[in-house]
Amino acid sequence: MRTIELTYPHTLILEELPETVAAIGFFDGIHKGHQHVIKTAIKEAKQRKMESAVITFYPHPSVVLRKDKQQVKYITPLREKQEVLQRLGVERLYIITFNSELAALEPQGFIDHFIKGLHIKHLVAGFDFSYGHKGSGNVDTITEHADGAFIFTKVDKVECDGEKISSTRIRKLLASGEIEKANALLGRPLLVDGFVVKGAQRGKQMGYPTANMQTNQDALLPKPGIYAVKIFYKQEKYEGMASLGFNPTFEANLAEPILEVHIFDYNHELYGEELLVEFHSFIREELKFPGMQQLKEQIANDEKQIRRFFSNPS
Numbered sequence: 281m282r283t284i285e286l287t288y289p290h291t292l293i294l295e296e297l298p299e300t301v302a303a304i305g306f307f308d309g310i311h312k313g314h315q316h317v318i319k320t321a322i323k324e325a326k327q328r329k330m331e332s333a334v335i336t337f338y339p340h341p342s343v344v345l346r347k348d349k350q351q352v353k354y355i356t357p358l359r360e361k362q363e364v365l366q367r368l369g370v371e372r373l374y375i376i377t378f379n380s381e382l383a384a385l386e387p388q389g390f391i392d393h394f395i396k397g398l399h400i401k402h403l404v405a406g407f408d409f410s411y412g413h414k415g416s417g418n419v420d421t422i423t424e425h426a427d428g429a430f431i432f433t434k435v436d437k438v439e440c441d442g443e444k445i446s447s448t449r450i451r452k453l454l455a456s457g458e459i460e461k462a463n464a465l466l467g468r469p470l471l472v473d474g475f476v477v478k479g480a481q482r483g484k485q486m487g488y489p490t491a492n493m494q495t496n497q498d499a500l501l502p503k504p505g506i507y508a509v510k511i512f513y514k515q516e517k518y519e520g521m522a523s524l525g526f527n528p529t530f531e532a533n534l535a536e537p538i539l540e541v542h543i544f545d546y547n548h549e550l551y552g553e554e555l556l557v558e559f560h561s562f563i564r565e566e567l568k569f570p571g572m573q574q575l576k577e578q579i580a581n582d583e584k585q586i587r588r589f590f591s592n593p594s
């Protein structure tokens with residue numbers, strides 16, 4: 281997959297670009313609804329012997345439009361998004377910088393510059409896609425703005441349990457610790473990546489070394505607690521347990537939750553290494569114990585429960 285970052289106005293030359301079928305959207309999470317839109321574009325591209333593409337934006341429009349100081353967190357930060365799209369078989373990824381110039385562009389100008397101007401012959405979007413200044417262009421105006429230059433396909437909403445699958449719904453599930461349900465809507469387990477940094481060195485003392493992770497600032501983390509996780513490290517996959525939280529037994533006031541993972545049946549140094557952590561099941565909330573011994577007993581119980589969870593997938 282070829283990734284091309286574009287800032288308005290781009291300088292790509294139409295004649296040098298392949299005829300393309302593109303799916304367009306913000307696609308945070310690339311959940312099953314998004315996947316349906318993207319797979320529709322890939323299928324159409326194959327049939328028409330054109331290149332398949334995804335057109336997306338970064339950062340999230342709310343960063344520019346609401347100007348709120350709070351950082352936007354993503355279910356799929358840019359890198360994860362790229363990896364998931366690559367796995368889906370997308371050939372070309374356009375990432376359009378969402379800035380105030382882009383936000384000011386009228387719908388017709390947006391279509392002319394970023395759809396016709398990128399040699400898109402067929403555009404696919406979800407039913408609620410909007411574009412142009414104040415989102416005033418929508419799926420009912422695209423065909424008019426296309427003016428015969430490309431075909432448009434609207435993809436209807438995908439539901440699960442009678443409710444629309446959406447990034448907002450997945451965010452709520454993650455915030456309440458309903459990881460299995462969130463994973464079902466994502467169509468794959470939530471993945472968080474990070475580098476191993478030094479902690480307080482208590483883990484080894486307890487018999488449960490925990491790799492403390494420095495995660496991407498952009499990444500949305502689930503509700504704090506103890507989780508059954510799988511860890512990818514150097515092409516290998518391991519089972520383990522994660523603690524995401526504030527370590528109330530030892531720490532008085534951590535500002536941000538820390539993600540720590542104990543890898544089962546593993547015993548090597550990991551400092552400085554990159555780990556990918558897949559969240560599979562929420563086990564319990566973190567608790568404040570009277571001391572290290574009581575916490576250690578609880579962690580031994582967590583281990584039993586998590587090993588059981590992985591050996592009986594239901």
Ligand SMILES: Cc1cc2nc3c(=O)[nH]c(=O)nc-3n(C[C@H](O)[C@H](O)[C@H](O)COP(=O)(O)O)c2cc1C
Binds near residue numbers: 479529579
């Ligand atoms: C499975 C598991 C469960 C944990 N549960 C708790 C908990 O309930 N309360 C708590 O204060 N810390 C909990 N922790 C975090 C430990 O306090 C932390 O891993 C330990 O202090 C080691 O920290 P260090 O890596 O900075 O040395 C848990 C850790 C693991 C791996």
Ligand SMILES: Nc1ncnc2c1ncn2[C@@H]1O[C@H](COP(=O)(O)OP(=O)(O)O)[C@@H](O)[C@H]1O
Binds near residue numbers: 476484547548550551
């Ligand atoms: N099975 C394992 N799971 C996690 N980390 C391990 C494991 N075995 C060895 N380690 C190493 O031990 C470190 C964690 O030990 P710990 O005493 O908790 O130190 P720290 O407080 O620096 O995290 C990890 O960063 C890693 O280098």
